[in-house]
Amino acid sequence: MITAGAEPIPNSSPGRRGRPRRRMMAALAAISLLGFVFSAPAVTPAGAVESTVSIDVLTINDFHGRIEADGSAAGAAVLAGAINQFRAAGNTLVVSAGDNIGASTFTSFIQQDTPTLDALNAIGLDASALGNHEFDQGRADLDDRVIPAANFPYLSANVYDKSTGQPAFAQYSVTEIDGISVGFIGAVTNQLPSLVSPAGISTLEVRDVVTEVNRVAFDLADGDASNGEADVTILLVHEGATTPALIDSSDDSAFGRIVADTAPSVAAIVSGHTHQLYSHAIAMAGASKPRPVIQAASYGQDLGHLSLAVDPASRDLVRISGEVLPTVGTDGVSLYPADPVVGAIVMAATEAAAPKGAVKVGEIYDFITRAYNSDGSENRGGESTLGNFVADVHLKATSGAGAEIALMNPGGLRADLDMHVDDPDVLAGDVSYRDAAAVQPFANTLVTMELTGAQLRQVLEEQWQPAGSSRPFLKLGLSKSLFYTYDPLATAGHHVTRMYLADREVADTDVHRVAVNSFLAAGGDNFFTLAEGTNRADSGQTDLQAMIDFFAEVGAVGPNSGQRAVGVSLAEPIGGAYRPGQQVEIRLSSLLMTGGEYFTDKVTARFGRDGKIISRASFYPLNDAVVDGTDEIGRSEVLFTIPSDAQTGLNQIMFDVSGAGTQFSIPVLVTENGGALSVSTSTTASVLRHFVSQKRAVRLQVAVVAADSAIPAGTLQVFDRGESIKFRSLLSEQNGVLTMGITGLGRGLHELTVRYSGSELYLASTSRTITVLVY
Numbered sequence: 001m002i003t004a005g006a007e008p009i010p011n012s013s014p015g016r017r018g019r020p021r022r023r024m025m026a027a028l029a030a031i032s033l034l035g036f037v038f039s040a041p042a043v044t045p046a047g048a049v050e051s052t053v054s055i056d057v058l059t060i061n062d063f064h065g066r067i068e069a070d071g072s073a074a075g076a077a078v079l080a081g082a083i084n085q086f087r088a089a090g091n092t093l094v095v096s097a098g099d100n101i102g103a104s105t106f107t108s109f110i111q112q113d114t115p116t117l118d119a120l121n122a123i124g125l126d127a128s129a130l131g132n133h134e135f136d137q138g139r140a141d142l143d144d145r146v147i148p149a150a151n152f153p154y155l156s157a158n159v160y161d162k163s164t165g166q167p168a169f170a171q172y173s174v175t176e177i178d179g180i181s182v183g184f185i186g187a188v189t190n191q192l193p194s195l196v197s198p199a200g201i202s203t204l205e206v207r208d209v210v211t212e213v214n215r216v217a218f219d220l221a222d223g224d225a226s227n228g229e230a231d232v233t234i235l236l237v238h239e240g241a242t243t244p245a246l247i248d249s250s251d252d253s254a255f256g257r258i259v260a261d262t263a264p265s266v267a268a269i270v271s272g273h274t275h276q277l278y279s280h281a282i283a284m285a286g287a288s289k290p291r292p293v294i295q296a297a298s299y300g301q302d303l304g305h306l307s308l309a310v311d312p313a314s315r316d317l318v319r320i321s322g323e324v325l326p327t328v329g330t331d332g333v334s335l336y337p338a339d340p341v342v343g344a345i346v347m348a349a350t351e352a353a354a355p356k357g358a359v360k361v362g363e364i365y366d367f368i369t370r371a372y373n374s375d376g377s378e379n380r381g382g383e384s385t386l387g388n389f390v391a392d393v394h395l396k397a398t399s400g401a402g403a404e405i406a407l408m409n410p411g412g413l414r415a416d417l418d419m420h421v422d423d424p425d426v427l428a429g430d431v432s433y434r435d436a437a438a439v440q441p442f443a444n445t446l447v448t449m450e451l452t453g454a455q456l457r458q459v460l461e462e463q464w465q466p467a468g469s470s471r472p473f474l475k476l477g478l479s480k481s482l483f484y485t486y487d488p489l490a491t492a493g494h495h496v497t498r499m500y501l502a503d504r505e506v507a508d509t510d511v512h513r514v515a516v517n518s519f520l521a522a523g524g525d526n527f528f529t530l531a532e533g534t535n536r537a538d539s540g541q542t543d544l545q546a547m548i549d550f551f552a553e554v555g556a557v558g559p560n561s562g563q564r565a566v567g568v569s570l571a572e573p574i575g576g577a578y579r580p581g582q583q584v585e586i587r588l589s590s591l592l593m594t595g596g597e598y599f600t601d602k603v604t605a606r607f608g609r610d611g612k613i614i615s616r617a618s619f620y621p622l623n624d625a626v627v628d629g630t631d632e633i634g635r636s637e638v639l640f641t642i643p644s645d646a647q648t649g650l651n652q653i654m655f656d657v658s659g660a661g662t663q664f665s666i667p668v669l670v671t672e673n674g675g676a677l678s679v680s681t682s683t684t685a686s687v688l689r690h691f692v693s694q695k696r697a698v699r700l701q702v703a704v705v706a707a708d709s710a711i712p713a714g715t716l717q718v719f720d721r722g723e724s725i726k727f728r729s730l731l732s733e734q735n736g737v738l739t740m741g742i743t744g745l746g747r748g749l750h751e752l753t754v755r756y757s758g759s760e761l762y763l764a765s766t767s768r769t770i771t772v773l774v775y
Contacts, residue, residue: 052309052318053178056086057234059296059304061097061272064133065104065116066299067346069334073299074327076119076346080339082303082327083123091177094124095184097272097295098131098238101146102442103414106434107346107353109441114149115349121151122342127173129186129236130156131272136442138200139168155186155236158212160205168204171216174230180310183220183230185266187213189239189273190254191470195411197444198531199522209237209254210261217263231315232308235266240274240295242470249280249293254468259293260284267320268292268306274470277302279322292322302326357434362551364429365558368417369595370410371475373628380410380474381629382594385559387413387477390439390547394446394515395479397546398539401448403515404501407459408477409525412517412543415439416595431551440543444517449533453499454508458529460484460496465526474525475631478564479515483664485568488589488632489727497568517543561598562661566590567632570666571715571729573759577669580646583639583764584653584668585715585757587727591634591657594626603636604656607643608665613654615643622657637717637724646670680707683716685754685767694774697741702767704736704756711736715757718742720750730756745774 060079069075074082086092100120101113108116120128134142134154147154147169157171174183187209193201213235219227241248241255249259259269264287275298281290296304302324309319329335368389371382387408395406415438420426451459463474478484484499499506506512516530518538523531551557567589578584591603603622607615623635640653652665681704688699706712711732718726718740728740742752750772758764 051311053091053180053312055091055093055177055180055182055232055308055310056089057182057268057270057306057308058083058086058092058094059097059236059270059294059306060094060100060300061238061240061270061296061304062099062131062275062298063096063101063116063120063300064099064298065101065108065113067108067116067119068105068350069328070105071332072328073301074334074336075338076116076123076300077338077340077343078327078334078336079300079303080119080123080342081334081336082325084339085336086305093126093175093177093182095126095234095236095270096120096128097236097240097270098129098186098188099133099272100128100131102131102133102136104441106357106437106441107349109437110353110356110434111349112145115345117146117149118349119342119345122345123339125150125152126175127153127155127184127186127236129238129272130154130159130169130188131238132189132192132195135192135196135201138197139204140200155184156188157185157216158187158190158207158209159192160207162203162205171212172220172228172230174220174228179312180315181229181231182308183228183233185213185216185220185233185235187235187237187239189237194469194524194526197519197522197524199518209239209258213237213258213266214261214263217265221265231310232317233266234306235262235269237269238272240271241276241278242274244276244278246278246280246282249278250282254470259291264291266291267308267317268294268322270304270306271295277324279304279324281322289317289320292320294322294324296324301328353434357432357437359433360430361433361436361548362431362554363556364417364419364431365556366597367419367595368557368559369597370413370416371594371631372626373594374626375628379594379626379629380471382631382633383475383563383565383590384410384413384477385561385593385595385597386416386439387475388480388560388564389417389477389557390543391477391479393547393550394517394543395481396550396553397541398446398448398515401515401537401539402513403448404512405456405482406479406515407520407530408517409520409527410474410477411525412440412442412444412519413477414441429556433548436547436551437544440547442517442519442543444519444543446515446539446541446543446546447518447521447536448513448515448539449521449530449536450511451514451529451533452508453506453510453512455529455532456506456512456514457496457499457508459527460486460499461493462527462529464492464495469526471629473630475565476527480560480564483564483566485566485664485666487569488567488630489569489587559595559597560661561593562663563590563592563634563657565631566662566664567635568666569727571757577671578642579671580642580644582642583758584642585717585727586638586640586653586666587635587724588638588655589632589635591622591636591662592624592660594633598660599624600658600660602658603638604658605638605640606654606656607640607646608652608654609647609650611652642668642670648672679710679762681705681712681756681758681762681765683754683756683765683767685752685770687752687770687772690771691773691775692745694745694747697743698745698750698752698772698774699739700742700752700754700770701737701739702730702754704730704765706736706762710761712756712759712762714759714762716740717755717757719753719755720745745772747774749773 277297371384569587
């Protein structure tokens with residue numbers, strides 16, 4: 001039987017009695033072929049007699065409606081086939097760590113994920129944690145449509161109803177199989193309020209995962225049948241480690257705390273949310289055996305497997321181990337036969353979705369993509385042609401309501417606009433309804449609101465997420481009407497330096513109408529200030545319909561590789577003004593996209609006034625190395641000299657990223673020409689050790705001395721064989737001496753020099769070269 005909370009819940013897959021577990025030959029052959037299993041193996045002592053009840057618990061997480069096979073994802077039918085083989089071999093339970101639906105591919109999305117729930121019902125899912133995407137359409141949709149459509153219990157112990165103060169959903173379920181009761185406790189990430197529209201869950205309170213899970217775990221082991229009992233308890237939690245590394249499951253992160261502090265009576269932790277693949281066995285204080293902690297990547301491309309052995313007399317857990325099994329080979333071929341019943345569900349859903357999905361809505365003449373990390377994974381911290389394009393679409397859709405600016409959250413972009421160059425059935429560049437829906441699958445409506453300039457600045461500051469967030473930085477897509485500069489080295493709350501709306505600088509007291517999707521409008525993704533916008537109006541138009549209408553009017557579009565946000569770091573001169581002939585040191589970043597749309601190896605700088613160029617061009621090299629998780633690709637160290645004949649007053653240094661469409665300027669104030677700077681300086685540098693392990697920082701001490709015996713201030717720039725690697729500010733109260741640590745140097749010989757920038761009063765100077773060997 002299955003129980004959920006204190007109330008019985010019907011079970012579509014009743015407790016099964018099966019013969020003792022035996023290893024499946026087909027799965028073993030696949031594992032031997034691929035060598036791709038993460039496991040904590042169980043060991044049976046030599047000569048021991050197997051007298052235990054064996055139970056297999058199969059796990060999925062973050063399925064996201066991937067019911068069709070697509071190469072990396074096996075599809076629901078093959079997933080069912082793999083589960084069938086385990087069931088044929090012995091006692092088997094199947095569970096999920098959440099996000100079964102939401103952010104789905106077109107076939108499931110266009111039918112409100114009904115095909116996915118039908119497929120999971122047919123597979124015989126025994127229980128599932130609630131994930132954040134189950135809340136995409138709000139609590140009412142979950143209560144009234146999703147949960148009634150599922151023949152399995154959806155679980156969460158840490159989500160409470162605000163009005164009653166009681167858990168809003170079933171907290172646990174217990175399944176009896178071969179005389180052994182196996183309990184599953186569900187929980188969802190503490191960050192749920194920032195991951196879905198707050199308006200949709202306004203009646204719910206999310207409490208601490210560990211506290212609530214331990215409360216239920218105690219109940220399941222206290223001997224009181226009225227609050228549930230289980231011989232073995234397993235946690236299904238929609239939270240996970242950020243990487244497969246063991247350290248990220250055992251550190252002081254939110255997930256590390258769950259692993260460390262969950263009660264020892266919980267025998268295993270099945271995790272999700274972060275789409276990682278890992279299987280660890282982690283020793284726990286107060287537990288007699290290591291606890292498996294697993295996550296099976298995402299989309300059903302892998303299958304988690306917990307192997308349990310329980311003493312039928314004492315009901316004690318004798319052994320438990322975990323592993324992750326692939327469902328698709330490296331050649332993209334499924335490793336298990338498809339289940340015909342689930343296959344029929346998928347085929348019917350595909351046929352129902354095909355006519356609408358195939359309708360052509362527009363054309364693109366090059367790929368329009370999200371941002372990417374160096375390993376090819378999605379980078380939600382990078383500016384992208386797709387994010388900016390969608391913001392442009394939303395602005396056009398809401399311009400009739402007075403919108404001047406549109407913003408788009410990167411997590412709302414779930415697929416690129418593909419050229420389909422390798423698809424023989426699609427004309428290259430054609431965009432179908434399916435393509436458009438895959439980009440924005442959440443059916444958010446577009447909302448306009450009024451924000452002051454100060455509020456708009458705060459929204460942009462909120463891209464730097466609160467401490468403890470799963471992603472430290474989320475880059476908003478911007479409509480082409482907005483441009484801003486930021487200092488990536490600034491302290492929290494002070495990154496954004498200047499904002500421009502149609503080339504006019506935005507003042508804090510200005511009021512502008514801004515368009516966002518309903519998720520952002522409610523403060524989603526920790527963009528809390530958007531929830532404070534005034535004179536709000538929901539257009540009632542979905543983001544998908546806005547894109548369909550955009551293509552209908554515009555026809556063909558391509559990517560705009562011009563940056564709408566640029567990193568600028570520079571030390572302001574003494575007195576806030578420069579003199580003719582003085583050098584300006586500027587560190588630029590975010591000059592290129594990460595999707596490979598356009599590459600150039602240089603940035604051009606010119607001096608101007610009132611938008612007119614009045615100096616010859618200077619060229620500076622551009623570094624196109626991706627800094628994962630950030631928007632810092634396209635970096636340049638600029639040493640620009642103010643022309644000797646520069647007029648006093650406000651001027652500009654004007655930059656152009658050749659051919660990429662990024663043009664911007666930095667205002668500089670020039671004082672009256674008081675003649676050449678006359679006070680010289682000397683810069684010396686030394687290191688404590690010339691031979692340094694790569695694990696240690698190079699300790700560099702710098703001293704700047706002025707000829708007039710005064711104490712200089714300015715910027716210190718460290719070079720390694722001519723390449724700038726570090727900036728530090730030298731303050732007057734430091735008496736001209738500063739010690740800094742240099743990290744990140746690779747093994748080998750390094751030649752370091754330090755340059756003092758100079759200032760309004762002092763000339764620049766450079767140290768001699770220091771040789772350091774890193775081993």
